Amino acid sequence: xxxxxxxxxxxxxxxxxxxxxxxxxxxxxxxxxxxxxxxxxxxxxxxxxxxxxxxxxxxxxxxxxxxxxxxxxxxxxxxxxxxxxxxxxxxxxxxxxxxxxxxxxxxxxxxxxxxxxxxxxxxxxxxxxxxxxxxxxxxxxxxxxxxxxxxxxxxxxxxxxxxxxxxxxxxxxxxxxxxxxxxxxxxxxxxxxxxxxxxxxxxxxxxxxxxxxxxxxxxxxxxxxxxxxxxxxxxxxxxxxxxxxxxxxxxxxxxxxxxxxxxxxxxxxxxxxxxxxxxxxxxxxxxxxxxxxxxxxxxxxxxxxxxxxxxxxxxxxxxxxxxxxxxxxxxxxxxxxxxxxxxxxxxxxxxxxxxxxxxxxx
Numbered sequence: 001x002x003x004x005x006x007x008x009x010x011x012x013x014x015x016x017x018x019x020x021x022x023x024x025x026x027x028x029x030x031x032x033x034x035x036x037x038x039x040x041x042x043x044x045x046x047x048x049x050x051x052x053x054x055x056x057x058x059x060x061x062x063x064x065x066x067x068x069x070x071x072x073x074x075x076x077x078x079x080x081x082x083x084x085x086x087x088x089x090x091x092x093x094x095x096x097x098x099x100x101x102x103x104x105x106x107x108x109x110x111x112x113x114x115x116x117x118x119x120x121x122x123x124x125x126x127x128x129x130x131x132x133x134x135x136x137x138x139x140x141x142x143x144x145x146x147x148x149x150x151x152x153x154x155x156x157x158x159x160x161x162x163x164x165x166x167x168x169x170x171x172x173x174x175x176x177x178x179x180x181x182x183x184x185x186x187x188x189x190x191x192x193x194x195x196x197x198x199x200x201x202x203x204x205x206x207x208x209x210x211x212x213x214x215x216x217x218x219x220x221x222x223x224x225x226x227x228x229x230x231x232x233x234x235x236x237x238x239x240x241x242x243x244x245x246x247x248x249x250x251x252x253x254x255x256x257x258x259x260x261x262x263x264x265x266x267x268x269x270x271x272x273x274x275x276x277x278x279x280x281x282x283x284x285x286x287x288x289x290x291x292x293x294x295x296x297x298x299x300x301x302x303x304x305x306x307x308x309x310x311x312x313x314x315x316x317x318x319x320x321x322x323x324x325x326x327x328x329x330x331x332x333x334x335x336x337x338x339x340x341x342x343x344x345x346x347x348x349x350x351x352x353x354x355x356x357x358x359x360x361x362x
Contacts, residue, residue, distance in 0.1 A: 006135030007045055007073065007342075010100045014070040015046040016132075019058060019086050020077035020104075022051055029077070029106065032122050036077060036104055039129040047075070052082060062089020072099050073342075075132065079107015080161055084320040087160050087339055091142070102132040102342045108245065109321070111161045115240035115255065116343040136345045139256035139337025141239055145319060147327035154327060159319035160339065162243060163332065165309060166234035166265070167214060169316035172323060215267075216311035222262060222302035229297075234265040237305060237332060247278045250299045258336035261299040269295040305332040 007016075018037065022030040033049065040047050050065065052058040062085070065071040072095070076086040083103070090099045105113030105120040105128070113120050116138070118128055145163060147155040215231040229235070236243065238261045241253045249263045265271050273294045277286035290296050307330040309315065314326040 007043075007133050008135070010073050010135055010137075010342075011046070012070075012072050012098075014072060015048050016040075016073035016075055016102070017062075017065045017069075017071045018047055018049045018075045018077060018104075019052055019062065019082065020049070021082070024078060025106065028122075032106060032125065033077065035122065036125050036129065039126055040132075043129060043133040045129075045133060052078070052085065056085065058082070058085040059089040059092055062086050063092040066090065066093035066095050066099060073102060074099060075102035075104060077104040077106055079105070080109060080111050080321050082107070083112045084158075084160055084322070087142075088158055090339065091158060096338075100135075100137050100340045100342055104128050104132075110245060111242045112240060114245065115161075115242045116341060117347045118344065131344050132342050134342075134345060136343060136348050137340045138343050138348050140339040140341050141255060141258060141260070142335045142338040143237070143239065143260060143319075144333045144335060146331040147317070147325060148329040148331070149314075149325075149327045151329075155325050157319055157324065159239070161240055161320050162236055162238050163317075163319040163330075164234060164236040165218075165307070165317045165326075165330070166216065166232060166315045167271075168234050168236065169318035169323070170214070172316070172318050172321065214315070216309055216315050218264070218310070219308045220262065221304075221306040222300055223304055227262075227300060229264050229266060232264055232266060233268070233271055235307070236263040236265070237261070238263055238299075242280070246280050247274070248280055249274065249278050255341075256337045258334055259301040259303055260305070260332070260334055261301050262305060263299045264297045266295065266297045270297055303334040303336075305330070307332075 020029060020033050022033055037049060050061055053061060062074060065074065074086055074090060076082045086101060090096050090101065103113050103116065103118055104125060105118055107120070110120040118124065118131065140160060143159045143163060145157045145159055146153060215233060218229045218232050218235055220227050238249060238253065240255050241248050243249060250261050253261055265274060273286065273289045273296045276282055276284060277289045286296055309328050314328060317324040317326050
């Protein structure tokens with residue numbers, strides 16, 4: 001069987017490269033990788049496999065695959081963290097404008113995969129490989145993040161899904177700690193894992209808010225307009241539609257509109273309203289809850305954000321599910337449609353250039 005014309009136009013005669021962690025999901029990922037490679041073979045998609053590496057070294061492996069080996073199709077298998085590392089590797093290369101990224105989501109939340117109409121896990125592999133073989137693409141905005149503390153730059157990063165400061169990031173710290181503890185207890189990890197661990201971490205942090213003041217004040221400048229918030233529990237800056245695997249804060253979000261949405265969580269009532277009103281399968285929506293008098297702070301869209309945090313101690317921060325050093329000032333710039341993703345045909349917006357040309361990075 002010859003190569004599928006859809007993906008062939010992106011391969012440029014070089015094999016795709018699949019990046020995944022064979023030890024993930026308690027070793028199940030090794031079987032999923034073999035299955036995925038067999039499906040890629042069935043579609044005659046020439047490919048190589050490279051295992052992910054810890055401590056961010058996957059980024060360099062991706063760059064080498066592009067700059068040294070000539071790969072132009074990079075496929076990730078895993079969660080949002082693996083997505084981010086492969087995407088960062090594309091950005092680190094000298095040929096980012098020529099590359100496209102395929103998705104085989106198998107993680108916990110899988111915000112990126114779900115935002116683009118892909119199911120996750122082993123059962124979804126066949127359909128997701130079909131999507132890759134068709135080679136339909138759409139742009140994805142990227143966030144450039146700079147963190148400062150005491151007027152000194154302490155960290156720079158890229159994010160593709162979300163960035164947050166406050167209770168959500170603190171819950172991530174708790175989740176990671178609890179997951180490590182659970183892993184030491186034989187058998188418990190089978191019962192208490194993935195989203196259940198994260199849900200438990202959120203409940204711990206919410207309960208803590210009744211005893212310890214974890215709120216913070218925020219002044220943010222969005223495209224030159226000042227917005228001030230007092231006593232926030234959390235603030236989220238979102239790119240793609242789905243957050244935490246199940247929540248949609250703004251149904252109008254598009255990955256390629258050049259805008260991110262800032263979502264403030266102003267207190268426990270607003271937290272509860274968002275938890276239930278923006279849940280994808282909730283029978284009660286935000287408008288219904290607002291009509292009943294429940295507080296709700298709406299998202300604000302923009303392309304440039306400057307966030308100044310006032311709190312002691314400084315609240316935790318994260319992007320794409322990875323812990324970040326806490327700062328007192330965060331600067332975010334949206335780079336429009338700087339990453340190109342392979343997505344289901346029905347997910348390709350009509351605004352995408354029919355020629356398939358990659359938009360220039362700014």
